[in-house]
Amino acid sequence: MDVETQPLAYKKERKLTRKRRKRYICLCLIAFILGLGLLCLILGLTVFKPKRPTTTVDSITLSDVDFSVNLLPLRVSINLTLDTGVTVRNPNRVSFKYSNSTCYLRFKGNDVGEVPLPAGSIGARDTRGLNLTLSLMADRLLSNSEFYSDVVSGTLPLQTYLRISGKVRILFSFHVVTYSNCDLIIDLGSQRIVNQSCHYRSKL
Known part of the structure; x- marks a missing residue:
């Protein structure tokens, strides 16, 4: 690879890395929200299940x-x-x-x-x-x-x-x-x- 094409390839690699990082963060955030929702649902159906006065x-x-x-x-x-x-x-x-x-x-x-x-x-x-x-x-x-x-x-x-x-x-x-x-x-x-x-x- 010559000197002129090396910076361009480096920039593409960095851009791809940023996209992967953003995708990873989004997936982690979605997993956290789903986990929190599932936890609330489990608590609502067990510990906090409504009971009859x-x-x-x-x-x-x-x-x-x-x-x-x-x-x-x-x-x-x-x-x-x-x-x-x-x-x-x-x-x-x-x-x-x-x-x-x-x-x-x-x-x-x-x-x-x-x-x-x-x-x-x-x-x-x-x-x-x-x-x-x-x-x-x-x-x-x-x-x-x-x-x-x-x-x-x-x-x-x-x-x-x-x-x-x-x-x-x-x-x-x-x-x-x-x-x-x-x-x-x-x-x-x-x-x-x-x-x-x-x-x-x-x-x-």
């Missing part, structure tokens, strides 16, 4: 009970309040944010009492206790014809129902809902709860 009814007690009945003419007066203790557990590694909810008191499918539950959030792997006071709306109950047959039997079947809806954000936002309902039988003579059965479920 759970609601548990810890206690239901009767308070401020006032019940009386006259047979001739038939006249019923009733007022009662249920103090309900509820625990909501968030098993996720991020906070659970829930929207405004309502806890209902029901008589054979009809709402006869309610209490609002303001929106809030529960921290990662944390639990929150809620004290809810459900007051019976007597006018709704007394207008139900089935109520009077229960009065004659001496028992009053009621149900509490709570639905809490919210979101858990782990890479993406996941909508979660937790439910709790308790079937109660109140003995009107002794004015106490004689039977209680609670059921829970949640969905993601």
